[in-house]
Amino acid sequence: MFTGIVEELGEVTAVDDLGDSCRFRLRGPVVTEGAKHGDSIAVNGVCLTVVDTADGEFTADVMAETLKRSSLGALAPGSRVNLERPMAVGGRLGGHIVQGHVDGTGAILARTPSEHWELVKVSLPAQLARYVVEKGSITVDGVSLTVVDAGTDHFTISLIPTTLALTTLGVKQPGDPVNLEVDVIAKYVERLMGSTEGGKAADPEGTLR
Numbered sequence: 001m002f003t004g005i006v007e008e009l010g011e012v013t014a015v016d017d018l019g020d021s022c023r024f025r026l027r028g029p030v031v032t033e034g035a036k037h038g039d040s041i042a043v044n045g046v047c048l049t050v051v052d053t054a055d056g057e058f059t060a061d062v063m064a065e066t067l068k069r070s071s072l073g074a075l076a077p078g079s080r081v082n083l084e085r086p087m088a089v090g091g092r093l094g095g096h097i098v099q100g101h102v103d104g105t106g107a108i109l110a111r112t113p114s115e116h117w118e119l120v121k122v123s124l125p126a127q128l129a130r131y132v133v134e135k136g137s138i139t140v141d142g143v144s145l146t147v148v149d150a151g152t153d154h155f156t157i158s159l160i161p162t163t164l165a166l167t168t169l170g171v172k173q174p175g176d177p178v179n180l181e182v183d184v185i186a187k188y189v190e191r192l193m194g195s196t197e198g199g200k201a202a203d204p205e206g207t208l209r
Contacts, residue, residue, distance in 0.1 A: 001099065002087060002099070002100050003098060004095035004144020005084065005094040006083065006166060007083060007084050008029075008031050008082075009083070010028035010043075010082075010083040011026065011027045012077055012079040012081060013026060014077055015075065020063075021064055022067070025058070026059075027056055028056065028058065028083045031083045031085050037053075038050065040085075041058065042082075042085075043072065043083060044070070044072065044081050044141040044179050045098070045100060045141050045180075046142070046179060047099065048060035066102075069102050069103075069105075071179050074177060081168065095139075096139075097185065098139050098142075100181070102180065103131075105180060106123040108120060108121070108122060108173060108175065108178065109122060111173075119158055120156065120157050122154060124150075124151070133150050134147055134149060136186075138180065138182060140180060141169060141172075143169055145157045145163075146158070
């Protein structure tokens with residue numbers, strides 16, 4: 001489990017194309033401190049398993065399913081990435097509940113700068129629109145953000161100076177892809193409501209209450 005509070009702006013140092021998958025090597029001295037084989041690290045919001053670590057870098061295998069559902073396939077040596085370690089039990093939940101399971105991708109549509117912050121418009125796949133609400137939470141490239149405005153095919157987010165300086169969202173330009181993860185609680189609620197009949201919840205024996 002993650003919180004969407006990016007710990008480090010890392011860098012892809014190597015990409016090994018394995019045909020239906022690939023292996024990334026990424027530099028992140030902060031997130032690799034104490035990391036070992038089998039640990040998880042979120043890369044642009046995608047939960048990846050550490051294969052090995054050495055000298056402030058780690059490698060991770062990315063399967064075809066992940067490449068299909070996320071923007072990781074567009075990464076190349078030199079690409080900057082948002083990195084976060086899993087939340088420690090008993091720690092503060094600074095963002096919101098993030099699983100690192102990307103639901104889809106969007107793209108930066110527009111940026112409107114202000115003196116100290118920026119309003120960013122992001123495209124939203126139709127199948128995710130129902131989970132995104134004004135003042136709700138969404139994860140964009142692994143960054144926990146509050147939705148300013150929610151449309152049927154887009155949403156907007158407001159980026160503070162810290163987010164602009166310490167994450168890749170500060171340099172993303174219109175047309176650049178981003179990974180999106182919606183609030184998992186909304187998906188569970190939808191699933192549970194879908195198991196009811198006529199708006200009434202069914203008891204274990206199948207009768208309606």
